Amino acid sequence: MAPLPPLLILLPFAAGACLLCVRSDALRRILVAMVTLVVCAATVLLAVRPAAIPNFRVSINRHWLDLGTLAVEVAMALYVIYVGVRAKRPLIVAIMLAQAVLMVWFECSYGSHIEIARNLFIDNFAVIMALINGVVGGAIFLYALDYMRQYHQSAHPEFADRRPFFFALLFIFMGAMFGLVFANNLIWLFLFWEITTLCSFLLIGYTQTDEARNNALRALVMNLAGGLAFAAAIVWFYRKTGSIELQTLIASRQSLVLLPAALLCFAGITKAAQMPFSSWLLGAMVAPTPVSALLHSSTMVKAGVYLILRLAPVVAHTRVGLLVALVGGVTFVIGSLAAITTSEAKRVLAYSTVANLGLIVLCGGLGTAEAVWAGILLIIFHAVAKCLLFLCVGVVEHKLHSRDIEAMSGLIVKMPQVAVMMLVGMAGMFLAPFGMLISKWAVLKAVVDASPMLTVFIVFGSSATLFFWAKWMGKLLQVTESSERIGNELGAGEFIAIYGLSIATFLACLFFPLISSRLIEPYVLSVYGQSGSFSHGNLVIMGLMMAIVLLFPISFVNYGRRANIIKTVGPYLGGANLPGIERFAGSGGVAQNVTMQNYYLRELLNEAWLSRWGAVSCAMLLTGMVVVACL
Amino acid sequence: MNLWIRLIIYLLAGPIVGGLLVGWDRRISARMQSRLGPPILQPFYDVWKLWQKQNLVARRPQNLYIVLFLLLVIFSGALFFAGSDLLLVIFALTLGAIFFVLGAYTASSPYSFIGAERELIQMMAYEPLVLLTPIGMYVVTKSFSVHDIANHGSLLVLALPGVFLGFLYALVIKFRKSPFDLSSSHHAHQELVRGITTEFSARTLALIEVAHWYEIVFLLGWVYLFFASRPLLGVCASLGAFLFVIFVDNVFARLKWPAAIRSSWAVALVLGFGNILVLSLLQG
Numbered sequence: 001m002a003p004l005p006p007l008l009i010l011l012p013f014a015a016g017a018c019l020l021c022v023r024s025d026a027l028r029r030i031l032v033a034m035v036t037l038v039v040c041a042a043t044v045l046l047a048v049r050p051a052a053i054p055n056f057r058v059s060i061n062r063h064w065l066d067l068g069t070l071a072v073e074v075a076m077a078l079y080v081i082y083v084g085v086r087a088k089r090p091l092i093v094a095i096m097l098a099q100a101v102l103m104v105w106f107e108c109s110y111g112s113h114i115e116i117a118r119n120l121f122i123d124n125f126a127v128i129m130a131l132i133n134g135v136v137g138g139a140i141f142l143y144a145l146d147y148m149r150q151y152h153q154s155a156h157p158e159f160a161d162r163r164p165f166f167f168a169l170l171f172i173f174m175g176a177m178f179g180l181v182f183a184n185n186l187i188w189l190f191l192f193w194e195i196t197t198l199c200s201f202l203l204i205g206y207t208q209t210d211e212a213r214n215n216a217l218r219a220l221v222m223n224l225a226g227g228l229a230f231a232a233a234i235v236w237f238y239r240k241t242g243s244i245e246l247q248t249l250i251a252s253r254q255s256l257v258l259l260p261a262a263l264l265c266f267a268g269i270t271k272a273a274q275m276p277f278s279s280w281l282l283g284a285m286v287a288p289t290p291v292s293a294l295l296h297s298s299t300m301v302k303a304g305v306y307l308i309l310r311l312a313p314v315v316a317h318t319r320v321g322l323l324v325a326l327v328g329g330v331t332f333v334i335g336s337l338a339a340i341t342t343s344e345a346k347r348v349l350a351y352s353t354v355a356n357l358g359l360i361v362l363c364g365g366l367g368t369a370e371a372v373w374a375g376i377l378l379i380i381f382h383a384v385a386k387c388l389l390f391l392c393v394g395v396v397e398h399k400l401h402s403r404d405i406e407a408m409s410g411l412i413v414k415m416p417q418v419a420v421m422m423l424v425g426m427a428g429m430f431l432a433p434f435g436m437l438i439s440k441w442a443v444l445k446a447v448v449d450a451s452p453m454l455t456v457f458i459v460f461g462s463s464a465t466l467f468f469w470a471k472w473m474g475k476l477l478q479v480t481e482s483s484e485r486i487g488n489e490l491g492a493g494e495f496i497a498i499y500g501l502s503i504a505t506f507l508a509c510l511f512f513p514l515i516s517s518r519l520i521e522p523y524v525l526s527v528y529g530q531s532g533s534f535s536h537g538n539l540v541i542m543g544l545m546m547a548i549v550l551l552f553p554i555s556f557v558n559y560g561r562r563a564n565i566i567k568t569v570g571p572y573l574g575g576a577n578l579p580g581i582e583r584f585a586g587s588g589g590v591a592q593n594v595t596m597q598n599y600y601l602r603e604l605l606n607e608a609w610l611s612r613w614g615a616v617s618c619a620m621l622l623t624g625m626v627v628v629a630c631l
Numbered sequence: 632m633n634l635w636i637r638l639i640i641y642l643l644a645g646p647i648v649g650g651l652l653v654g655w656d657r658r659i660s661a662r663m664q665s666r667l668g669p670p671i672l673q674p675f676y677d678v679w680k681l682w683q684k685q686n687l688v689a690r691r692p693q694n695l696y697i698v699l700f701l702l703l704v705i706f707s708g709a710l711f712f713a714g715s716d717l718l719l720v721i722f723a724l725t726l727g728a729i730f731f732v733l734g735a736y737t738a739s740s741p742y743s744f745i746g747a748e749r750e751l752i753q754m755m756a757y758e759p760l761v762l763l764t765p766i767g768m769y770v771v772t773k774s775f776s777v778h779d780i781a782n783h784g785s786l787l788v789l790a791l792p793g794v795f796l797g798f799l800y801a802l803v804i805k806f807r808k809s810p811f812d813l814s815s816s817h818h819a820h821q822e823l824v825r826g827i828t829t830e831f832s833a834r835t836l837a838l839i840e841v842a843h844w845y846e847i848v849f850l851l852g853w854v855y856l857f858f859a860s861r862p863l864l865g866v867c868a869s870l871g872a873f874l875f876v877i878f879v880d881n882v883f884a885r886l887k888w889p890a891a892i893r894s895s896w897a898v899a900l901v902l903g904f905g906n907i908l909v910l911s912l913l914q915g
Contacts, residue, residue, distance in 0.1 A: 431725075431726055431729060432719075432722035432723060432725070432726050433722075437722060441718055441719075441722070444718065444762075444766075445718075445775070448766055448769050448770070452766065452769075452770050452907055452908075452910075452911040453907075453908060453911060455763075455766050455907070456900070456904050458762075459758075459759045459762045459763055459766070459899070459904075460759050460896070460899075462758065462762065463754075463755045463756075463758035463759050463762075464755060466725065466729075466751070466754060466755060466758060467751050467752070467754070467755040470729055470732055470733075470751050470754075471748060471751055473729075473733060473736075474732065474733060474735075474736030474744075474747055474748075475736070477733055477736045477737045478736045478737065478739045478744065479690065479737075479739050480739055537715065538715070538716055538719060541710065541715060541716075541719055542719075544706070545703075545706070545722075545723060545726065548699065548702055548703060548706065549726075551699060551702075552695075552699065566686045566687075566688055566691070566694065567685060567686065567687050567688070568687075568688055568689070568690070568691060569687050569688070569689065570689065571689035571738060571739060571740030571741075571743070571829075571830055572689075572740050572742060572824060572829055572830065573740065573741065574741075574742075574824070582739070594741055596739075596741055596744045596745075598748065599748045599749075599751075599752065601752075601889075601892075603889055604889050604892060604893070
């Protein structure tokens with residue numbers, strides 16, 4: 001048991017290195033499937049028996065380890081500076097230089113004096129994050145095998161096939177994420193943090209079009225800014241307390257470590273794509289779908305909220321915490337409203353991610369036991385449902401050659417399997433009794449207890465959420481033109497990933513009391529000495545609701561039968577219906593086609609205006625946060 | 632009263648009271664328009680007649696959504712009268728409403744489609760007002776449970792006047808009354824035809840009607856909650872609220888959807904949230 005975390009970190013890195021050299025598709029499939037299986041099994045093992053994990057130490061020669069860390073950091077810094085110079089982005093060069101000089105100076109002058117009890121650690125929160133990273137990430141990798149083959153063969157033959165590079169990066173990304181959740185040494189944490197930044201930069205720019213390059217650079221510069229704040233936090237924390245351990249930071253007195261905590265929250269906010277940094281995540285959807293799924297669900301943005309939730313006890317009940325919570329709240333409302341205005345499927349998903357992460361940041365900023373409990377619930381349910389939705393949209397995009405929601409009308413007939421899975425994913429995002437709604441409920445309760453005023457964000461944001469999901473669901477169900485079923489909806493890997501995640505969406509709801517009592521509550525208890533939970537009666541009611549929802553598939557069984565009891569007629573079209581599915585003879589006998597389009601409320605809401613003012617207000621809040629922390 | 636007896640009374644008497652209220656609504660509306668109006672029992676006759684008609688659909692699965700809608704409306708009402716968590720009641724009701732909307736989408740006629748879109752807009756408009764109600768009640772009573780709120784002992788409306796007015800506003804939207812009858816008009820000869828219910832007929836339409844009766848009863852029960860410490864006053868206030876909605880319906884013409892969202896969100900922000908803000912500042 002003991003060496004599981006280091007194994008989980010090193011195995012994906014090793015697999016990544018191997019995959020870089022594998023050119024054969026068949027060999028790659030085997031290798032990816034095997035490593036994914038091992039990683040999934042290991043994380044599940046961790047989750048099933050978290051209590052059995054003893055504390056462990058890494059007994060490698062520290063000197064060489066430090067030197068190695070430093071070498072990797074310097075190499076990454078040189079590469080980023082090279083990228084910045086080549087792309088003529090002085091800001092990237094400047095931030096990277098500042099960060100590198102700071103870290104090299106710090107490690108050279110203090111490095112040998114720092115006492116570290118433990119470089120890695122493990123607790124229930126880390127186990128939950130590892131489980132999400134392993135299982136959800138694993139599903140994405142299996143999916144990517146089929147998806148990327150189609151991507152290069154039929155969908156986008158114009159892009160260079162760099163699949164070895166692509167899969168290597170995916171695994172390195174996963175390894176870095178494992179490192180991030182298990183690291184106790186802040187310098188290690190920072191190293192893994194920067195690896196995820198670099199990986200996301202390379203993956204977003206995968207297609208090397210102008211748009212991809214620009215968006216990748218934008219992601220890089222924003223995350224580097226967060227990295228700079230992270231580095232400053234480490235230096236400041238060490239100078240104040242003489243320690244660079246995350247556990248020490250969390251256990252320290254507030255007044256002593258408020259500034260480093262605020263800086264780390266800032267870093268978390270950049271990585272979690274909160275306003276004003278949300279544009280990098282919206283731009284990231286130019287990358288192939290598995291990358292979006294990875295960034296949105298199991299890694300990257302979850303690293304940001306992970307850090308913020310870790311720091312929640314430090315910032316709780318401070319003005320810094322309140323400002324962090326406000327950033328999250330504003331992002332939740334603006335992100336939800338902006339999602340209404342766009343008809344591009346991936347963009348809607350991206351806004352919804354930004355919004356939901358806002359809710360988690362809100363929980364982190366509040367920092368009470370209940371809020372942290374609710375925040376972790378959100379992380380789990382969001383990862384599963386959002387990943388499912390991205391993977392489905394990816395399949396649809398390949399088959400229909402469009403990612404426009406309007407083009408998805410009648411999907412229930414064209415691609416019934418994918419459509420049903422998408423409906424499950426969307427229900428998982430906003431309807432009772434599914435996960436996200438359970439979590440939002442928990443958030444609402446936590447917020448009412450901590451600060452009733454902040455409920456205003458949840459109340460308005462949730463209402464907007466309802467609108468954009470429900471109209472998308474409706475679009476999938478509405479059938480206006482006669483359409484054929486598209487054969488061969490899913491490849492093997494896609495099938496496993498999408499079905500697996502839909503089942504996981506249900507299982508997560510059914511086993512949610514278990515997840516909460518076995519994993520989340522022990523963590524929250526260990527930090528706060530108390531925890532949130534649901535009463536037994538409410539759980540029974542949720543179960544009853546689930547039973548009603550499970551009646552729903554009857555509508556598919558019933559389809560086409562009992563023709564003598566219920567008679568099908570053409571819908572009312574305001575004229576004489578013509579043969580064919582939706583046409584009618586209008587005035588003068590002219591045949592008219594029927595088209596229906598969703599409402600985007602653009603008369604009321606303007607995406608650019610929302611983003612601008614959201615960014616301005618959050619930037620002001622963040623400035624305020626740093627100023628307050630300095631005082 | 633025993634929980635089960637209470638539930639059985641709700642399940643049996645709910646539709647009767649709801650149907651009678653709808654009958655009165657039609658009668659009073661008619662009198663306001665200088666008409667005689669139908670008999671009080673007309674809604675029951677209507678449902679009975681609908682039940683005997685041939686069931687026509689535009690798309691096969693559409694009717695099942697309505698069955699689920701009815702089930703969930705009854706379920707959320709049952710939760711309410713069983714004294715359970717108010718937020719859960721809202722979630723169940725929302726789930727039901729979403730099934731109704733999805734049924735209309737599935738029917739795939741342009742009129743039911745527009746009705747569905749507008750119904751979603753209406754939901755988006757009233758949801759903040761409805762969600763602020765339990766939050767306000769929680770700030771006063773420190774509980775979300777209907778049972779605890781009803782037995783709190785203080786007249787909640789005195790502490791929550793803004794939230795109460797906001798809830799009345801939501802009631803007009805929820806009942807699809809003018810000026811917010813955006814998603815479904817009572818008379819099918821307008822540009823909207825019948826909106827969200829255009830493609831539903833016979834028994835299915837009857838189920839929608841019955842669901843509406845249950846909804847009326849339990850939303851008026853919600854009004855009662857604001858006055859729960861004085862039962863008689865509570866019943867009068869609930870009936871008063873219903874009369875108010877009828878009155879508003881007859882006085883206003885239909886507004887456009889942006890007005891629905893703007894006005895109700897403004898009401899939620901100023902009256903609802905303002906009320907909660909003042910309360911929590913006073914509690915310090």
